[in-house]
Amino acid sequence: MPRREEIFAAIDALAKERIMIIDGAMGTMIQREHLGEDDFRCIDSLRNHEKSLKGNNDLLSLTRPEIIRKIHKLYLQAGADFVETNTFSGTTIAQADYGCEHLVHEINFESARLAKEACEEVFAETGQRKFVCGAIGPTNKTLSISPSVENPEFRNVTFQELVTAYGQQARSLLEGGVDVLLVETIFDTANAKAAIFAIKQIFEDEGVPEVPVFMSGTIVDLSGRTLSGQTGEAFLISTRHGDPTAVGLNCALGAKEMRPFVEAISLNTTSYVLCYPNAGLPNALGGYDETPEQMAEDVGVFAQDGLVNILGGCCGTTPDHIAAIAKVVKGVKPRIPPPTVKANYMHLSGLEPFFIGAGTNFVNIGERCNVAGSRRFCNLIKNEKYDEAIAVARVQVENGAQVIDVNVDDGLLDGPYSMSKFLRLISSEPDVAKVPVCIDSSDFKVLIAGLEACQGRCIVNSISLKEGEGPFLERAKLIKRYGANVVVMAFDEEGQAAETERKFEICERSYTLLIEKAGYKPEEIIFDPNILTIGTGMEEHALYAINFMDSCRLIKENLPGCFISGGVSNISFSFRGMEAVREAMHSAFLYHSIAAGLDMGIVNAGALPVYDDIDKELLELCESLLFNRDPEATEKMLVMAQSLKKGEKKVDADANAWRNESVEERLKYALVKGIDLYVVEDTEEARLNKELYPRPLNVIEKPLMAGMSVVGELFGAGKMFLPQVIKSARVMKKAVAHLIPFMNAEREERLKSLGPEASQNPYSGTVIMATVKGDVHDIGKNIVSVVLGCNNFKVVDLGVMTPCDKIIQAAVDEKADFIGCSGLITPSLDEMVHVAKELQRLGLKIPLLIGGATTSKTHTAVKIAPRYTGPVIHCLDASKSVVVCSSILDDKTREEFLQDIDEDYDDVRSDYYDSLKERRFISIADARNRRLKLDWNKFTVYKPHVIGVETIIDLPLRTLVPFIDWKPFFDVWQLRGKYPNRNYPNIFNDDQVGPEAKRVFEDAKQWLEKLLTESEDSSYTHRLTANAIMGFFPCGSVGDDIQVFDPVSLKPTKKLYGLRQQSDKEHDQPCYCISDFIKPLDTATNLPEDYIGMFACSILGAQEIAEDLEKKDMDDYASIMVKALADRLAEAFAEYLHLKIRREHWGYSQDEDLDTSDLISIKYTGIRPAPGYPTQPDHREKLTMWELMPADKLCGISLTDSLAMSPAASVSALCFANPKSEYFSLGKIDRDQVEDYAARRGETPEDVERWMSPNLGYEY
Known part of the structure; x- marks a missing residue:
C-alpha cells in the first residue's frame, strides 16, 4: 500500500521537536463576517436554489473563497502548524439538509485547494512547512442512538450509507491535496468506524497513497463519555484499527473540564495526542467567554504535564487564542508516546474498555443469548420479545459474564435482521452494553450485520480454513477493517480437527496467514481448537478432552501472543438433561484447561460451581472422563446421574418379565417397545374381560390408547424416535384389526336395535x-x-x-x-x-x-x-x-x-414484511453488469464423446449401492443426530438417536438386499428397475438464456431460460445465472462453441411394491422403507450417471479419481443443477428437457401437471462442464426481472408469478 512518506516523516520530526499547533474555530471566525443569505448563493448555480443556504458554512469555499482563505492565513500566521479545511459538514448526509448533496465533491475539493494555497503562501513568506487537515465531521445522524424515543432500535442511517458518504468526502479532500485526514468531533464511535472503513477502502483497495489520519472524539459532559455512551478509553480501543497518527478530544468542554479525559487518552495510546477544547463552557447566550490568556494557561498545563503533542482550539476560539497557546507551549517538551499500551493484552470494548491478558484470569463469555443453545432465548427472538431477550443478556452480565456471545443462527430467522436489531437494542441498555460482544454465526452476512451494529471492538466468532486460504484471508481482512478480533476454528479443507497434532497444525497455519498476509497482531487472534464431546461410549472420543488441553499447550508454546477460547458446554453434551453432572464437568474441565492455556470460554456464567465445592465422588468421575483414566467412567457417570435424579424406575433386567404383568401392562409394553408377537393374543384377552371392557371399543379407548399415549409422550419428549413410533403403530394396527370385526358386528346389532339414526364413532376425529x-x-x-x-x-x-x-x-x-x-x-x-x-x-x-x-x-x-x-x-x-x-x-x-x-x-x-422493506434489490440490468465474467480464451471447451441422446435400461441395481448417500435416509425417519454425530455413519454414535438409527439401518440393509435380489429375477411381477436417459447438445449463451442447437444440422432448436440473482451483494460479488457457465455464441457466425448435458434417471416399481405392503400386509413401516430406499437409489443413480458423464460420455474429466465421500461432497469438476431447485427454480424447464430427450417415451419417466416427475424416485438435471461453474441459490427476484423473463418466454408476468411465487421479492 503506497504512503506519502514525506508527510509522515515531517510530522514525526516536528512531533519529536516540539508541541504542534492546530487551528481554531472556523465557525466563530465566519460569524464575525456577518454574512447574509446572498453570501451563500452568490454563484450562478445557487442563485435560484430552492432552500435557504445561510448557515451552510461549507458553501463559502465556493461562494466566498476569499473569506475562507483569509481565515486560514490568520490561523497560520498565529502559529498553527495544521489548518482544517472548511468541510465540517462536507458529506452528502449533512448537505442533504440544504439540498446541496450534488456539490459535495466541489465543496471538499475547493476547500482543500484553498487551505493548500494558504499554506503555500505562508511557506513562501516564512519558510515554515504547514499541513492541511481534511476535516471530516460526524454528520447529523448516528448509528448507535435512535432518533425515536418510542422506537429504540430505529436508525435513520446505515453503516454502509455512512461509508459511502465518508468515502466521497475523503476522496474529494485527497484529490484537493490535503496532507492529513481528520475525523473529528466523534460523538458516536460507530460513525467513526464507518469513516475508518471508508478511508481504509480508499488506501487499501483503490491504490490512493496513504496519508496520516487524525481522530478526535467528543466527551459531552463531566461523566467522561461520548454521546453514545463510551468512555474515552473504550473510544480508543474501538478506533485503534484506524491506526491514527494522532488521536484525542475536541469540542463540548473547556480545557479545565477536559483535563482528566485527555490524561486518560494520553495514558492509553501509542499515537500522538491532540487536544482542541472550546474556549470554556458556553454562557447563557451560547457564546464563549474564555480569553486567549485563560485558555492558554489551562492548556499550557497539559503541555507541561506531558499529556499532549498537538494543541489548538474549537468553538469560540480565534487566531488570538491560537497565538496565545503557541506562545505558552513554546519550548515545552512534547509528550513522548509510549511504545506499547498493555502489551500482550487483547483490547476489547463495549461502552467500557476490557482487556484480556495475564492479569485477567479466565474470561466468561455468556452463552445464553444463543438461539441454538437456549430454547428460551430462541423463542424470545422468534416472537420479537426483545425486551425479555435483553433481560437474558442482563442476567448474564450480572452473573459474571465479561463478554456476551450473541448467536441468531436459525432457519426461521432473518439472521442479519435479528442480529442487527438485538445489538441496536442492547446499545441503549448501559448495564448490558458496557461489556463487549462476541458476534457468533456460521453465516458471514450475519457477522457483517453484527459488526455494522456495534460501536465497540467486538470478537467475531468465527472463520476457518474450511473453504481454503483465499476466502479465509478475504474474510479476515474484512473483519480487521471493521475493527474486530477474530476467532479461528481448528477446521480446514479436510474437516474439523479432533487430534492434537491436527488442531495445532491448522492453528499454526492460520496464525502465519493472519500475521503475514492479513496484517493481524497476535493479540487480535483467538483460536478455538474444538472442544468436542466425551463420554459418548465411543473409544475414539475418549481422548477429546486431553487432545484439547494438549493442543492448548502447543499453541501457547509455539504461537506467542494469541488467545484460546472454546464452547465449554460441548464437552458434556453426552449428559444433556443431567445438569448437575454437566455443570460439574464444566467446572472441572475449565480448571484443567485454564492451566493448559485456555483464556476464555463460552459458558453459562451463572451456573458454574466452584471447583472445590464439587462432590468428591462426582469430581473423581468427571476427571476420570476428562483424562480417560477409567474405561468404565461413562457407565459410572450415568449411574451417578441417575442417583442425582429423583423418581426414576429401575429397569427389569429380565427381557421376558413383562409377560408376567397384567394384560394392560403387557399391551402398553408391546406398544412402547414395538413388539407385535403377542399383541393379538393380548388384545383378545382384554376383549374377553367383559367386566373391564364391555365393548371392543373400550379396549381401544383404554389399554391400547393408554399405551399409545405413553408413546406420544415419549416421542414428544424426545425419548422415542420416529421409527419406534411407526413400529408401535404397526402393533396398534394389528390390535385394532383384530377388534374391527367385533366392533362391526356390535355396530350392526346395535343399529338394528336402535334404528337408523344411531351411530358410533370410535375415533377422536x-x-x-x-x-x-x-x-x-x-x-x-x-x-x-x-x-x-x-x-x-x-x-x-x-x-x-x-x-x-x-x-x-x-x-x-x-x-x-x-x-x-x-x-x-x-x-x-x-x-x-x-x-x-x-x-x-x-x-x-x-x-x-x-x-x-x-x-x-x-x-x-x-x-x-x-x-x-x-x-x-x-x-x-x-x-x-x-x-x-x-x-x-x-x-x-x-x-x-x-x-x-x-x-x-x-x-x-410482520417480520416478513419488515424484511421485504429492508431487502435491497439491484435492477436486472445492474445484475447483468455484475454477472460472472470469464475470460473464455483461458478455457478449453470439451466436445462430448457422445452427441445426441442415449438411454440406459434396467441397469443392475447393485451397481448403484456404492453411490448411496445415507444421510437423507435418516432424515426421512426424523432421526437427526447432534454435532458431531449428525451424518452417517457418525449418527450411530449419537447417544440419543444412535441406537434407533442402527436398528433402522439394519432393517434398511435387509430390505435393500431383498429388493436387489428380486430386481435380478424377472419373474417377480413387481420389482425395481433402473432406467435413465441422457443427452448432449451444442449450445451457446445468449444473455441469461442458453440456446440449444440440433447436433446434426446445428440449427437452433430449444432455449433453456435462466434467472439471475438480483439481491444486492457486497464487495462486488457476482450475480450468478446458469448461462454464465456457457460460452456465448460466436458473434460472427452466431453458431455454438460450447455444449450442455442433461439427464433423467428413475427407480421404477417402488410404488407398486409399497402398495402391496400396505394393502396385503398392512405394513406401513415396510412401505415407507421401500420408498425411502428407492429415493436413495435414485439419488445414487444420479451420482453414478454424472460420474459416467464426466469420465466417459462427455469425457471432460477422464483422470478424475474420487471416492464416494468425495462425490457426495461435490469435489468433482462441473455441476448438475436440477430444474425446480435453487439454481433455476422454474420447474417448467423440465418440459424443454423432455422435448430434447423424451424420457417419458424411452424410460418411463413422465411429468405431472405440476411438473413433478413420476415415479417419485426420479432425478433430473442439467450438466455443465465449466470448471468455474458452481451451485448457487437464486434467492428473491424483483418485478423487473419477472417482466423480462416473461417477455423472453412469450408469456405474461402473472404466468411467471404463479410458478415462481416463493422467489418473488414483492407481494403479488
Whole structure:
C-alpha cells in the first residue's frame, strides 16, 4: 500500500521537536463576517436554489473563497502548524439538509485547494512547512442512538450509507491535496468506524497513497463519555484499527473540564495526542467567554504535564487564542508516546474498555443469548420479545459474564435482521452494553450485520480454513477493517480437527496467514481448537478432552501472543438433561484447561460451581472422563446421574418379565417397545374381560390408547424416535384389526336395535390427508397418517396427485375435522394456496393442516393463512400434528390454542414484511453488469464423446449401492443426530438417536438386499428397475438464456431460460445465472462453441411394491422403507450417471479419481443443477428437457401437471462442464426481472408469478 512518506516523516520530526499547533474555530471566525443569505448563493448555480443556504458554512469555499482563505492565513500566521479545511459538514448526509448533496465533491475539493494555497503562501513568506487537515465531521445522524424515543432500535442511517458518504468526502479532500485526514468531533464511535472503513477502502483497495489520519472524539459532559455512551478509553480501543497518527478530544468542554479525559487518552495510546477544547463552557447566550490568556494557561498545563503533542482550539476560539497557546507551549517538551499500551493484552470494548491478558484470569463469555443453545432465548427472538431477550443478556452480565456471545443462527430467522436489531437494542441498555460482544454465526452476512451494529471492538466468532486460504484471508481482512478480533476454528479443507497434532497444525497455519498476509497482531487472534464431546461410549472420543488441553499447550508454546477460547458446554453434551453432572464437568474441565492455556470460554456464567465445592465422588468421575483414566467412567457417570435424579424406575433386567404383568401392562409394553408377537393374543384377552371392557371399543379407548399415549409422550419428549413410533403403530394396527370385526358386528346389532339414526364413532376425529395435485411424494404424509391413526384419529388418505375438488368433497362427505395437505416440490405451495382459497369461497371452516419438506411456517403464515378465515396451521413433523389436532378438538384448549397460532402468525407476517422493506434489490440490468465474467480464451471447451441422446435400461441395481448417500435416509425417519454425530455413519454414535438409527439401518440393509435380489429375477411381477436417459447438445449463451442447437444440422432448436440473482451483494460479488457457465455464441457466425448435458434417471416399481405392503400386509413401516430406499437409489443413480458423464460420455474429466465421500461432497469438476431447485427454480424447464430427450417415451419417466416427475424416485438435471461453474441459490427476484423473463418466454408476468411465487421479492 503506497504512503506519502514525506508527510509522515515531517510530522514525526516536528512531533519529536516540539508541541504542534492546530487551528481554531472556523465557525466563530465566519460569524464575525456577518454574512447574509446572498453570501451563500452568490454563484450562478445557487442563485435560484430552492432552500435557504445561510448557515451552510461549507458553501463559502465556493461562494466566498476569499473569506475562507483569509481565515486560514490568520490561523497560520498565529502559529498553527495544521489548518482544517472548511468541510465540517462536507458529506452528502449533512448537505442533504440544504439540498446541496450534488456539490459535495466541489465543496471538499475547493476547500482543500484553498487551505493548500494558504499554506503555500505562508511557506513562501516564512519558510515554515504547514499541513492541511481534511476535516471530516460526524454528520447529523448516528448509528448507535435512535432518533425515536418510542422506537429504540430505529436508525435513520446505515453503516454502509455512512461509508459511502465518508468515502466521497475523503476522496474529494485527497484529490484537493490535503496532507492529513481528520475525523473529528466523534460523538458516536460507530460513525467513526464507518469513516475508518471508508478511508481504509480508499488506501487499501483503490491504490490512493496513504496519508496520516487524525481522530478526535467528543466527551459531552463531566461523566467522561461520548454521546453514545463510551468512555474515552473504550473510544480508543474501538478506533485503534484506524491506526491514527494522532488521536484525542475536541469540542463540548473547556480545557479545565477536559483535563482528566485527555490524561486518560494520553495514558492509553501509542499515537500522538491532540487536544482542541472550546474556549470554556458556553454562557447563557451560547457564546464563549474564555480569553486567549485563560485558555492558554489551562492548556499550557497539559503541555507541561506531558499529556499532549498537538494543541489548538474549537468553538469560540480565534487566531488570538491560537497565538496565545503557541506562545505558552513554546519550548515545552512534547509528550513522548509510549511504545506499547498493555502489551500482550487483547483490547476489547463495549461502552467500557476490557482487556484480556495475564492479569485477567479466565474470561466468561455468556452463552445464553444463543438461539441454538437456549430454547428460551430462541423463542424470545422468534416472537420479537426483545425486551425479555435483553433481560437474558442482563442476567448474564450480572452473573459474571465479561463478554456476551450473541448467536441468531436459525432457519426461521432473518439472521442479519435479528442480529442487527438485538445489538441496536442492547446499545441503549448501559448495564448490558458496557461489556463487549462476541458476534457468533456460521453465516458471514450475519457477522457483517453484527459488526455494522456495534460501536465497540467486538470478537467475531468465527472463520476457518474450511473453504481454503483465499476466502479465509478475504474474510479476515474484512473483519480487521471493521475493527474486530477474530476467532479461528481448528477446521480446514479436510474437516474439523479432533487430534492434537491436527488442531495445532491448522492453528499454526492460520496464525502465519493472519500475521503475514492479513496484517493481524497476535493479540487480535483467538483460536478455538474444538472442544468436542466425551463420554459418548465411543473409544475414539475418549481422548477429546486431553487432545484439547494438549493442543492448548502447543499453541501457547509455539504461537506467542494469541488467545484460546472454546464452547465449554460441548464437552458434556453426552449428559444433556443431567445438569448437575454437566455443570460439574464444566467446572472441572475449565480448571484443567485454564492451566493448559485456555483464556476464555463460552459458558453459562451463572451456573458454574466452584471447583472445590464439587462432590468428591462426582469430581473423581468427571476427571476420570476428562483424562480417560477409567474405561468404565461413562457407565459410572450415568449411574451417578441417575442417583442425582429423583423418581426414576429401575429397569427389569429380565427381557421376558413383562409377560408376567397384567394384560394392560403387557399391551402398553408391546406398544412402547414395538413388539407385535403377542399383541393379538393380548388384545383378545382384554376383549374377553367383559367386566373391564364391555365393548371392543373400550379396549381401544383404554389399554391400547393408554399405551399409545405413553408413546406420544415419549416421542414428544424426545425419548422415542420416529421409527419406534411407526413400529408401535404397526402393533396398534394389528390390535385394532383384530377388534374391527367385533366392533362391526356390535355396530350392526346395535343399529338394528336402535334404528337408523344411531351411530358410533370410535375415533377422536377425522382427518383427510392428501398430497396435493401435481406432487407424487408421500412418505411424510404417510408417516403423519400412521401417527394420527395410532392416536385414535380416523385418517382418510386420498393418496398423491389429489385435485383440490376431490380433497374438499371428501372433507364434506366424511364430515372431516381436519384437512391435511402435503407436498415436497415448490409448485405444491401454490396448490395449497388454491385449496385455502377454495375452502374460503365455499364458506367452510375446516382446519387446514400444512406439511411437507418445502413448506414452512413463514410461507403458511404469509401466503396461505390470509386466504382462509378457518384455522391454518403449519405442522413441522408428525408429533406436531397430533398436538395440533388434539388441541383444536378439546373444548378446553381450542380457543386459546388458535389464539396463540393467530398471534404467532401475525408476528411472522410482520417480520416478513419488515424484511421485504429492508431487502435491497439491484435492477436486472445492474445484475447483468455484475454477472460472472470469464475470460473464455483461458478455457478449453470439451466436445462430448457422445452427441445426441442415449438411454440406459434396467441397469443392475447393485451397481448403484456404492453411490448411496445415507444421510437423507435418516432424515426421512426424523432421526437427526447432534454435532458431531449428525451424518452417517457418525449418527450411530449419537447417544440419543444412535441406537434407533442402527436398528433402522439394519432393517434398511435387509430390505435393500431383498429388493436387489428380486430386481435380478424377472419373474417377480413387481420389482425395481433402473432406467435413465441422457443427452448432449451444442449450445451457446445468449444473455441469461442458453440456446440449444440440433447436433446434426446445428440449427437452433430449444432455449433453456435462466434467472439471475438480483439481491444486492457486497464487495462486488457476482450475480450468478446458469448461462454464465456457457460460452456465448460466436458473434460472427452466431453458431455454438460450447455444449450442455442433461439427464433423467428413475427407480421404477417402488410404488407398486409399497402398495402391496400396505394393502396385503398392512405394513406401513415396510412401505415407507421401500420408498425411502428407492429415493436413495435414485439419488445414487444420479451420482453414478454424472460420474459416467464426466469420465466417459462427455469425457471432460477422464483422470478424475474420487471416492464416494468425495462425490457426495461435490469435489468433482462441473455441476448438475436440477430444474425446480435453487439454481433455476422454474420447474417448467423440465418440459424443454423432455422435448430434447423424451424420457417419458424411452424410460418411463413422465411429468405431472405440476411438473413433478413420476415415479417419485426420479432425478433430473442439467450438466455443465465449466470448471468455474458452481451451485448457487437464486434467492428473491424483483418485478423487473419477472417482466423480462416473461417477455423472453412469450408469456405474461402473472404466468411467471404463479410458478415462481416463493422467489418473488414483492407481494403479488
